[in-house]
Amino acid sequence: MTTIQQINHLSWRAGFGFHPSAWEKVQSRSLEDAVKYLFRGQKNTVTLLTNQTSTRQSAIHDSSEEDQNEARMLEKQSVMQQNAQWIARMADPSEDTFLERMTLFWHGHFACRITLGDLATAQLNTFRQHALGNFKDLVLAVAKDVAMIRYLNNQQNKKRSPNENFARELMELFTIGRENYSEQDIKEAARAFTGWSSNLEGKFVFRPYEHDYGSKTFMGKKGDFDGGDIIDIILAREETALFLVTKIYRYFVNETIDEMMVKTLAKQFYQSNYNIAQLMRTIFESDWFYAPKNIGTKIKSPVELIAGVMRTLEVEFSSPFPLIRIQKTLGQTLFDPPNVAGWKGGNAWIDNATLMIRLNLANGFIALSEKRNTKQEDQETQELMDEAQASKIARLGNVKLNFQPLLQTLENQDKDTIFETLSHFLLQPQLRWNKKTLSHTFQIPVMKTISRP
Amino acid sequence: MKRRNFLKNTALASTAWYIPNFLQNFALQQLHASRSGKILVVIQLSGGNDGLNTVVPYRNDLYYQNRPTLGIPANEVLKASDDLGFHPALAPFHSLYEEGYVSVFNSVGYPNPDRSHFRAMDIWQTASKSDEYLSTGWLGRYLDNQCKGCDSPHAALEMDESLSLALKGEQYSGFAINNMQQLQKTTQNVFHKHLGAQTASHETEQVAYLYKTMIETQQSADYLYEQSKVHNSKTTYPNSDFGKDLKQVAELITADTDTRIYYISTGGFDTHAMQKNTQQRLLKQYAEGIQAFVSDLKQHQLFNEVLILTFSEFGRRVKQNASGGTDHGTANNVFLINGNLKKAGFHNAAPNLKDLDNGDLKYEIDFRSVYATLLEDWLGSHSNSILNGKFKKVIL
Known part of the structure; x- marks a missing residue:
């Protein structure tokens, strides 16, 4: 087990993986420093969140049923905003990722369905404040x-x-x-x-x-x-x-x-x-945490997976709607656990339907962002999309993503190493693939493309 | 490297847009035998449906004493026997009852009942004892038992985005499907097909499980999608997820799909507060959905081939609480619906409201007796090994 593999393992368990640009930096980092880095936020007081979208307070005394319904709808949207902003924080490498990860753990532990925006913010703040404090x-x-x-x-x-x-x-x-x-x-x-x-x-x-x-x-x-x-x-x-x-x-x-x-x-x-905090530090500083039997054995929760893909590809959504939709289909919507016991986790995340969506998650983000690009500049890609898909995508707002950081990690790679590099960066387990059949299946000159400036 | 080139030249991206349509319908039909035998449709009312306000003991003073505001007035109850009747929202269901298509079992439960949703649902889905934790479901174990050598992952279908414990077995599990078309499209990725075709070594249990699930999904998705297009039901179903699920199941059944078990769950029954309107709405949706479903089956002469089981993880406390609701209880009623029941109507007496266990009903029929009956007399399987014990059967 190389140090970089151990650090990668830590980055997924204590956070949501690496941003591609950090990949280069951590190559020379020690495991000890990587753990220390996680707890860097401990010195500061936790930043509390504010809610700008909840308007319930001003609507409390509105009496008409219409006003009440309107207020309820706005609150629902406010919760959606909280949801999208939280996932964006998880994906953002400049945030205290470990704090977000602990908050996510407590959110699952103290499962609670919330439909009012200000209450969602308040509860998140409760978790953030005590996430690494005293139980x-x-x-x-x-x-x-x-x-x-x-x-x-x-x-x-x-x-x-x-x-x-x-x-x-x-x-x-x-x-x-x-x-x-x-x-x-x-x-x-x-x-x-x-x-x-x-x-x-x-x-x-x-x-x-x-x-x-x-x-x-x-x-x-x-x-x-x-x-x-x-x-x-x-x-x-x-x-x-x-x-x-x-x-x-x-x-x-x-598990x-x-x-x-x-x-x-x-x-x-x-x-x-x-x-x-002491408990978490003990775990991450232990040798057994990095034992092979503990690496690549956890199936990511939908939110972990989504945040990880967003981090890798710098995905940004203009509307919370597609993000909520993806969470729902994958079986984990923030602020909406299935019951008081929270999400079951493990193999239970996976069934035939959710697995397929997971496999196509990055594709989906790319397809959504391509819609924006294809309007004028790429006739060819547009022809590949059928109308139903295009109109479905149009309803989902704008999605931006940035391939450059990921592509930079693949600079100067050749045919034999490109898939391996990608799979080491993105995955812990060994991918089932075989170079010969892989290029045969796709019949694509991957190398020519990569080496072209 | 240009981004456009990267995208165009990797299958990773392009398959998201281009969906080949090279698999022909007739070729698929040959891969799958058509259905043989009976079909079981399970309907799960999640959250704990209040059974006493579903099948109402309208002549029992204790009922009205315990439920001063929640009790359903006798003149509103849809009378079904001298002492029991249905909630007024169940009118379409009441009609089916009068035609002799409904069996009602009162006070169904198990010893030492658990009042937690999570645990009680697990007990019902795994058919475990109250103090026993099983990781497989009763229908999953049926698949293990029945389907040896049979590799159809869609022998049991759940109309949901994820799969319930009830349908998880050791070797075989059910198949969750929410949107036929979407699933079929997403399985067409050549990269995934390639991955599935590779052999593995040194893989953890989790990784192997992921590959296995992927390969099975690829095989079933095409078939189910084609099946879903064979018939288009003209019957009107309630405009809700529950209604849509029932309609989809009816369409698959009439298309002679080789699926033996369908599983549908519908929630919202956890009525701790302000129960009246919520339960009214949910029971209405249930009854209208069942009515539409039965009428669809009848049109295709399939009502005798399909048995519908309805259950909830527990009933609710006899005494209403101060919030206009009811708290978690124990034993509850179970319904069986079919076109050719040997014994329709009530199978046992109304719940005893005098002899309670801590304010809750005592069970009279073990839920595993109902399961045993379905496994043996409907699905033609063995119940002892699946239910880990022998349970006295009821009359189907």
Whole structure:
């Protein structure tokens, strides 16, 4: 395993691959420096996002149904904008890519469907702020996150009629995992979170008259607990560290877990009082992270794949619509997970239909951008497109992409190395191909083209 | 290098625009045997449909006591028996019931029910026990069992962009398809065909899986696309994804496609708050869709060949909550629809609202009994190995 292969592996697990122009630079970088580079943003405070497109605040008091519908539609568009901007940040090499990657992980972990623009921004900021901080702070912030409160019905969780939805998912999906609590624990936890609500403006509020101040018995402890106490009790159990580390290992290292490794990491994580940055650094600094069995074994999630292709080809969309469409067809739309458990991941990303779209993803981006170019300058290409395709493409707005950085990495390459270079840059596993049959299949003089200035 | 040259001279880009049409219909027909045997259509109501407001115990005071505002008034219920009737939005479904095409099983569930969507859906789709985690689905294992030596990846079709666990087996899995034409076009890339033709060495499990899926997809896409063009249904379906899916399935069935199982899911049933209007809209869509589908099948004398199973991952709590909704519950009703049922109507009594488990219904019929019946008496397979146990069959 060469250093550059290891760094490439790291760049895909902790980010979204390399921009072609960085490829040259990292050739001489040490693995140690590459890891250090990831954590460079730790010194600074996290930049919080603002939302310019959400107009809900001003529409809250509009009474007519028409105005309300209009406001709802605008909010939907605002969420789409958030979505597109986020993917653009993931693809942008000048952003803190590791922060974006961690935020994406938490977005999947704390799965939450959001249809209001300002709430989407607020939740992203919650994740960004705590992405590499302390897990306990993160859980508490999520429990007070308005989008989450509404998604898991804590808005309806009141003393006289508790709603268990949030309490159940808090334990089952967010912290300790199944088999570590009873149905009675869920009922008691739900009582502790009664009154954790939100107001019309979309801010967290605690409503004392809806809160159950009575004594609760939770996980063998007795007291007049509120939500914060419940989180403390759950995190005081080592099973919580194990649950979370298992999930992180599956996401960042390998779907098949190494139990010894995960147990050791969980112990350290627990002892560090749930320090997320320290956990991630330990993983990326470990030799086993770069073991061959952990390289090229993770199937990228649709969003990872899209962001990676966009980064490689410098893809820019004039409208969020095609981006949302691609996410939907591939099975992962940001802010719209399939259910409370989030996206399943792994082989589940792949079925016959999604695989075909993945294989044609770069083609699709190119085809969209070609539409713009072919208008006047290239009669030949235009003839190759049928009318239906052309009109479909027209609806999707403008797409720009830049081939030059990628082509530059192929400068002075000859027939025997060009596919190998490309495949090393773009892929971790060995591609199934054979030089002889490949050129035979295409019958194209690749070399002549490449060597021509 | 000029960008234009790079694009023109690599198959990578040009195939996105140029789609060759060299495969003839008749040649494909020879590759695929036509369907033989019965067809199963599974309809999954995702989110947990409120069964008590679907099949309403309209003479039961406990029902109205537990649901002071959500309960459906007896005079609005579409009466089906002395004590049970359907939600008013189910009128077209009620007609099918009266014609003897519908079997209703009440209180279907399993021991130690799970109230999480994710887990409960997995239990229903994998046919596992409540405390058992399986990575294959009951229909996937049917494919493994039935299809040894058969390499048709579209023996089971899911009308969706992705494949449910229910259709994933060890060796064989179902085929997910949302748009026939799109899929057919995208499989025409010569570069991908070339990759698929190469042999492999030292590949990880994931990479091998990707190649296998690609090759199978190439084979099935052409066939299904041709099949989808054979018949154009003239029946009116609800204008929704659910309606479109049903129409597509009807068209494939009437074209004699060699697919035995179709899987459709439709969501939105997780009605924790303001349930009334949501469920009304969803049940109406369901009933109208089924009515159109049955009428299509009847026109082609295929209603006896097709069995429709409808289920949801759980029912909802007997007592309504303070948000005008209902929380996650347990046992629920299951429907079977077919033109030639031995025993139509209600198979068991209405749910017992007196004897509850923590405010939820106790199950009476194990859902795997329904599966066992379908596997053996409809699909002609064996149920013991697929369901990991023996379950008493119901009457089909």
